[in-house]
Amino acid sequence: MEGTEEWKTQLEAWKNQLEKWLNQGIEYSQQIPPIQLYAAITILLFTTLLLLLIRVFKRVKSSTIVLTGLSGSGKTVIFYQLRDGSSHEGTVTSMEPNEDTFVLHSETAKRAKIKPVHLVDVPGHARLRPKLDEFLPQAAGIVFVVDAVEFLLNCRAASEYLYDILTKASVVKKKIPVLILCNKTDKVTAHSKEFIRKQMEKEIDKLRASRSAISEADIANDFTLGVAGEAFSFSHCYNKVTVAEASGLTGEISQVEQFIREYIKP
Amino acid sequence: MLEQLLIFTRGGLILWACKELGNALKGSPIDTLIRSCLLEERSGAELYNYDAPGAAYTLKWTFHNDLGLVFVAVFQRILHLLYVDELLAMVKREFSEIYDPKRTLYTNFDETFRQLKKEAEARAEDLKKSKQVDASSRAGAFDLNKLQKLRAKGAKKPETVVSKVSKAEPKKKPTKKNTVWDDTPRQAKLDYTDPVGENGDNIEVVAADHGESMMDKEEVFSSDSEAEEAEEVGKDSKPETKKKGWFSSMFQSIAGKANLEKSDLEPALKALKDRLMTKNVAEEIAEKLCESVAASLEGKEVGFVHEDFFDSTAMEEALVRILTPRRSIDILRDVHAAKEQRKPYVVVFVGVNGVGKSTNLAKVAYWLQQHNISVMMAACDTFRSGAVEQLRTHARRLQIPIFEKGYEKDPAIVAKEAIQEATRNVSEVVLVDTAGRMQDNEPLMRALSKLIYLNKPDLVLFVGEALVGNDAVDQLSKFEQKLADLSASPNTRLIDGILLTKFDTIDDKVGAALSMVYISGAPVMFVGCGQSYTDLKKLNVKSIVKTLLK
């Protein structure tokens, strides 16, 4: 009996105290100009939104791989090998990019949840090259496919295309890694990747001379490649450039998959 | 016999091929069709002829634009297969029923195809028997077929499309224009057409700088320019409120229908064609382009098209595609390559009278000189009086060696000697000036053909005025044709590039660029835009397309 009485007065005291604090709080908040209050709230919202956006963008950006190269180098075959593990009935010259988001075929057997890859195959026909610019800004990696069998015929055209890619502002600024993929190695007449790398370096070296002459006037948007006064080597690039081999037709594409997974962690 | 029937996606994956027909095709007719016809905005044509050693195929095709599918039939040219159009239409209809973007294997279509083929063959038999079968009576069943015929109306063989020129507009005799452009006074005039004193005493030798050639100042071409990108982004994100102009308003009228038919597109395409023609695009070219755009839109859902046209992409993409050069236009690189082989790089300037060959030759010389390339001019216009002196004046001003042999000489021989001379004194580039000639002038065209055949230049530049309208088709196609006809060698040399002159005088009538590129397939390598040595530019594809669609 006595205990409850005591407890009651205690409660009363707390209540009074609380009420006092509450009043103080309200009074205090009324002293703050409303603008400041709104500003605080806006900032809070803004930062959370920004953080969310950054996360979203990061995810989108980092899962795109762009397949590029001259027409006939075997991009579309590789695209379907990566996706379905088969080149189906074969391919013809592409008129539009192929684009899909998927888990690599070789990984579908694995249990764990794997991050899908957004793969884009941009046709090599010169008239369709402007399409490439749409995809490069979001690329996490570029696979430049080269026909290793008909290489000498195409060396100059391929080097020129690669040069254009390596000097694009969108590629240089983000240091997008580039893989030069020597395709069709199932054929015995295919050139080795070392040979191809050397030849392309030589070609680009020549291109550099003629192109840098052109670009003198507008240094702002054209990047010159390599170290001045030294023979060009891919190791001089701002981007990491590596060379690998594959055969799209027979499905030997493990080196591409390795490249993809290096930059898009599963 | 039908040789092959293929169904593939626009992305390039073959979905179904007739295994029964199975015999391997000689050469690569399908890839060639895609590369040189479908991707060149010539898909409005009716058929495509492909020749390979031991094979002469004819190809026909149809699109399913909504699903992004292409159907191609290949057959021997000697056989006039009557049922191909019909068969393609039926295959298209049946296949689109079972098509699923996720599926890649369609072996069950084999049976359907066998049926369809039988049906089509039977029908063709009937047609042969009863000659007077009225095409319109079948129209209900094969409306697609009808559409295709409609589209094919007036189309010719793709290879010879250009040769059939709509009109031979009576051409006034070319006279030497000696225009005075209202230039800023400080600019030196480039016109030395009239020989200025045989020994040129009154020409001040200004070897000094005339300023930087605009070839190098160009803001164009490198689409990776940050500013441009930013501008692009800004544009994209802008709400769709800004006035869309005539183009979308045309298409607004067709919104609300489920699927586009040819007749729905007609008024819009007519307007588009007229618009292109006001920009000085040759009528024939405008027509073909519209056909091609129609072929890529037919059967699409309107919602999609509507959106398409809000960004006016269908046409814009087609235009960008045409104007984007197919081959490299990096002359400096080619010059260096020739240098490695210890040969001079030879450029021949050809074109009709008074278009600006000599003047722009001098501009190109100036530009090359600025990049430390040693240049030599060859005065091979041995026809028009004053031409040699005109070139000599330019040579003196720029302090460039000139090779000349006076008049009445065979220009082919003069060019040959010039190249030999250049090899001797290690000039890197030889620029060959030729006499202006009308495309119908047989003797002069033969002489030009000989010059090209004999000297095998690295680059044949067709010089054309940006002012030209319908005549562009005639000029260029006749030049190409005559060069092909008259040359003695089998692998004919045609035009490698285009130099567009007097670009400063045309305001927004930029259509000639499009016409010329479409006809020849050659890129515009230089644009002459004024009367001083620096007035040489590269073509700005983006701005041309923008102007054309404005």
Ligand SMILES: Nc1nc2c(ncn2[C@@H]2O[C@H](COP(=O)(O)OP(=O)(O)OP(=O)(O)O)[C@@H](O)[C@H]2O)c(=O)[nH]1
């Ligand atoms: N021997 C061999 N042939 C291949 C290989 N990969 C592709 N090809 C062939 O090369 C041709 C071109 O392959 P595509 O994948 O269509 O070429 P692409 O790079 O997509 O060409 P575009 O779409 O025109 O840019 C096809 O006929 C393929 O069969 C390969 O690894 N080995």
Ligand SMILES: Nc1nc2c(ncn2[C@@H]2O[C@H](COP(=O)(O)OP(=O)(O)OP(=O)(O)O)[C@@H](O)[C@H]2O)c(=O)[nH]1
């Ligand atoms: N505004 C302007 N005028 C030009 C341009 N290029 C050439 N011209 C003028 O066009 C006229 C003809 O130029 P030429 O170089 O003599 O023409 P051509 O083709 O050599 O003439 P022929 O040798 O007689 O066939 C001259 O008055 C030039 O100044 C240009 O880009 N802009």
Ligand SMILES: [Mg+2]
């Ligand atoms: Mg492809």
Ligand SMILES: [Mg+2]
């Ligand atoms: Mg002249």
